[in-house]
Amino acid sequence: YASDPGEKTATVGGNAATNAGGPSAVRYGTMKDNVVAATVVLPAGEVLELGGNVGKSSSGYDILQLILGSEGTLGIITELTLKLWPKPKADISLILPFAEAASIPAAADALKKSGLAVSVMEYIDTDIVEFAGAVTGNPVFPVEMEGNRAAASLLLTIEGKDDDELDAAMEAVAEMSEEWGVLDILVVDTPSLKKDVWAAHDAFHTAAESAAKYADELNMTVPPMAMAEYFEYVKGLGSKAGLDVYAYGHAGDGGVHIYVCTSDADKDAFTAKKTALFDAAYAKCKELGGKVSSEHGIGYVKKDYLKESMGEDAYALMGRIKAAFDPKGILNPGKVVG
Ligand SMILES: Cc1cc2nc3c(=O)[nH]c(=O)nc-3n(C[C@H](O)[C@H](O)[C@H](O)COP(=O)(O)OP(=O)(O)OC[C@H]3O[C@@H](n4cnc5c(N)ncnc54)[C@H](O)[C@@H]3O)c2cc1C
Known part of the structure; x- marks a missing residue:
């Protein structure tokens, strides 16, 4: 599927x-x-x-x-x-810790153009690894390699027809990565390690829900080449507002997940600071040429951001399309448009 x-x-x-x-x-x-x-x-x-x-x-x-x-x-x-796709005959996952997060978008771009069958390309900021790792007790993704802090990691899955093809793919990645300043290449080569990696990945979401006093998620799409810049920008907003910001994203398609959290018990203060941060983050997303939602949709809460990002004329046209399908407005009234 x-x-x-x-x-x-x-x-x-x-x-x-x-x-x-x-x-x-x-x-x-x-x-x-x-x-x-x-x-x-x-x-x-x-x-x-x-x-x-x-x-x-x-x-x-x-x-x-x-x-x-x-x-x-x-x-x-x-x-x-x-559509049904044939199940890949073989695959391998790699974790590449980067000294500089700013190198990740170009690395992801090079991988996309490499001809390798890369089916997963996750950009994982090390702050979220530490945050979720403190909750689960098992960060899995690297934080430090021989005294050097990893700014962020790239989790890759590469598909192939057999082990020889995967070996050749790993060699190609190793060769390409010489230009990227990676601290190491970790091979996820057993089913149990693979399970741990995805459990640690899933924990990014659950950690924000369980460990923070209050948390909310930003989900949008930015041009993939702007992902590192965008994360730095939103982390900067968090620092100024006194909020914790933890981020990961899909480096291949630009989808980002950013958790904005606090351990402070003052809910009203969190809501006010978070709303200001969200407004600035959506404005930056628009400036970079992004879209207001990469997953989950618009629902009720993102309507204003959608209207702002697509402009009055396009948004009004969406309203007319809605009216043509559903003149009485009985399907999910108030969602997306209206
Ligand atoms: C923990 C978590 C992880 C997620 N990860 C991802 C991810 O990796 N990628 C991603 O893209 N999304 C992700 N999502 C979002 C998720 O994919 C959507 O919420 C999900 O697809 C909605 O399906 P649902 O059956 O839960 O629909 P619901 O939540 O019940 O409905 C979602 C919307 O679709 C409408 N709808 C539902 N069924 C129909 C139908 N048959 N016909 C017309 N309209 C319908 C509903 O009215 C509603 O507006 C994630 C969500 C969560 C909570």
Whole structure:
């Protein structure tokens, strides 16, 4: 299942409605790349059969793509046909700790252009490793290598047809990494280590929920080449506001997850500082050419940021599209638009 988002209890309809895409989106795309056809019921009861098992189409407006990611505001998805991908015959994961986080975007870009079958490319800031590691007792990702602090790490998974191909891929990464200032290359070569790595990765989210007194998450997309700059910017906002900021992201597609936390018990103070930080972070995201949500969608809470980022005209057009599908406004009223 190519989309495979981190939330394992979600429905396939919910995945399609939020255009979900997990850590492997860099290779396999999101739901928009993987839904071939869908049955959608409109609010007045019309049943639409959208898409089809064809590779090419130039056949009018693409209503299927409009439905995907529309968060249940245009119609109800009752049936989906998805692409199936062959399971990779072999894969290997590597962790590359970087002395300078600023080197990661160019490294990720070089890997994308290398021809290697990279299916995971996670940018993991070391502050979040320490924060989550203190909660779980097992950070897994490196913090320091022989006295040198890792600023951030890149977690890679590379697919291949057999072990020889993976060995060649690892050699290619080692050669390329000579230019990146990596402190080491750690090979995740056993199933139990792989399990630990993903458990540590999943703990980034749960640690913020369990260890901070109050926490909220920023999720947006920035151009992948701007990810290190963006993390530094938001961490700087956190320092000024007296809030803790922990970040990781999908280096291949630019999706970022930033947890803004406090151990202070004053909820009103947290809300005020966090709101100011979020406003500045969304403004910077727009300035860099990013998008206000990479996952989860817009819902009710991101509507103002969406309007601000896409502009009045495009947002008003979305409102008219919503009205054409759902004139009585009965599907998720107030969500995304309206
Ligand atoms: C811990 C965690 C990790 C996550 N990791 C990722 C990730 O890695 N990548 C990613 O992309 N997302 C991620 N998400 C977001 C997640 O993918 C979405 O929340 C999920 O896809 C929604 O599916 P659901 O079944 O829970 O839908 P719900 O939360 O029930 O609904 C989500 C929206 O879709 C609408 N909807 C649901 N079903 C349908 C349908 N059949 N037809 C029309 N509209 C419908 C609902 O009305 C609602 O607006 C994560 C979320 C959590 C909580």
